[in-house]
Amino acid sequence: MKKNGWKQWMMAAALLASTAAVAQEREYVIVVHGGAGAMGSLEQKPEIAQQYYNALDSALMIGDKILAAGGEGHEAVRAVINYFEGNPLFNAGIGATVAADGSFELDAAIMEGKDLSAGAVAGVEHVKHPINAAYAVKTQSPHVMLSGAGAEEFAREQGLEMVDDNLYFATPKTMKWVEQFKAESKKNGTVGCVVLDKQGNLTAGTSTGGMLRKKWGRIGDSPVIGAGTYADNASCAVSCTGHGEYYIRHAVAFNVCARYKYLNESVEQATDYIIHQELNTDAGNGGLIAVDRKGNFAMPYNSQGMFRGFLYKEKGSSEVKKGCAIGQKIVTVGK
Numbered sequence: 001m002k003k004n005g006w007k008q009w010m011m012a013a014a015l016l017a018s019t020a021a022v023a024q025e026r027e028y029v030i031v032v033h034g035g036a037g038a039m040g041s042l043e044q045k046p047e048i049a050q051q052y053y054n055a056l057d058s059a060l061m062i063g064d065k066i067l068a069a070g071g072e073g074h075e076a077v078r079a080v081i082n083y084f085e086g087n088p089l090f091n092a093g094i095g096a097t098v099a100a101d102g103s104f105e106l107d108a109a110i111m112e113g114k115d116l117s118a119g120a121v122a123g124v125e126h127v128k129h130p131i132n133a134a135y136a137v138k139t140q141s142p143h144v145m146l147s148g149a150g151a152e153e154f155a156r157e158q159g160l161e162m163v164d165d166n167l168y169f170a171t172p173k174t175m176k177w178v179e180q181f182k183a184e185s186k187k188n189g190t191v192g193c194v195v196l197d198k199q200g201n202l203t204a205g206t207s208t209g210g211m212l213r214k215k216w217g218r219i220g221d222s223p224v225i226g227a228g229t230y231a232d233n234a235s236c237a238v239s240c241t242g243h244g245e246y247y248i249r250h251a252v253a254f255n256v257c258a259r260y261k262y263l264n265e266s267v268e269q270a271t272d273y274i275i276h277q278e279l280n281t282d283a284g285n286g287g288l289i290a291v292d293r294k295g296n297f298a299m300p301y302n303s304q305g306m307f308r309g310f311l312y313k314e315k316g317s318s319e320v321k322k323g324c325a326i327g328q329k330i331v332t333v334g335k
């Protein structure tokens with residue numbers, strides 16, 4: 001028994017040493033998404049497109065401020081997702097898509113790669129910023145995922161900001177859907193953020209209103225650790241967006257990390273395989289953002305478009321590089 005303990009300690013020490021030996025090549029990196037789907041054609045509508053570019057850039061700059069000052073990845077991820085949750089352009093927090101009964105049921109998750117600690121909430125109806133509740137589950141409870149009324153009771157106990165009326169999350173656009181329930185007006189705008197911070201830690205977060213007209217307390221991939229959200233310092237941080245049922249069945253976020261870790265694929269190869277081969281069915285539609293432990297990142301999608309943006313600083317450089325996109329075109333705001 002004692003001998004086995006020693007062996008395990010030696011193995012853990014060797015693993016630690018090999019992980020520590022991998023140099024971080026970028027000082028910090030932040031990648032965001034605001035959902036994937038049929039938004040590619042928005043590139044042809046400059047005024048609308050600009051609203052999204054500006055919002056994505058604002059999110060990146062919020063993260064940049066925190067990471068440049070040496071803040072931790074989870075602080076940047078939460079601040080960025082708080083921003084998205086307060087912006088009605090996206091399907092998260094205010095502006096969330098509506099369930100079949102006309103209510104708003106929100107999901108969110110956050111995970112840190114340094115210790116695999118994770119927290120998630122599913123189906124919350126009165127929590128203003130679900131990502132904060134997910135973080136509280138991670139840090140203040142012994143659990144990983146809480147749902148529905150229990151999750152709300154927990155959020156209240158934690159003193160998080162609550163909304164009295166579930167219709168707080170409605171916007172004129174979503175109210176129109178409540179009246180019409182047009183399946184074709186499906187909203188794609190789940191938000192996500194992945195970060196490599198200066199300390200070399202990876203963090204991933206995702207927040208969503210889920211799929212339009214969802215029923216029976218349906219929970220999507222976003223709060224499911226390994227499906228829509230995953231982070232591991234030995235590989236990557238991943239946040240997904242798309243048809244959640246496919247992402248759950250294919251354990252997408254975990255599989256990206258597993259391909260990177262066990263097959264030694266690059267983040268581009270691993271994400272490309274999962275999005276373009278594994279999920280390449282008509283309905284397995286969507287995309288993801290991923291950053292690896294060296295700061296390489298990828299933002300693939302198999303849908304028409306994906307709201308997305310990146311920002312990074314190379315080691316030894318004072319310049320920050322950034323860009324955002326909806327379809328193919330990469331745009332830089334403020335330059």
Ligand code: ASP
Pocket residue numbers: 035036091187188189190208209210211219220221222228240241242243244245
């Ligand atoms: N993945 C989310 C869900 O299935 C929806 C989305 O990303 O648009 O709940």
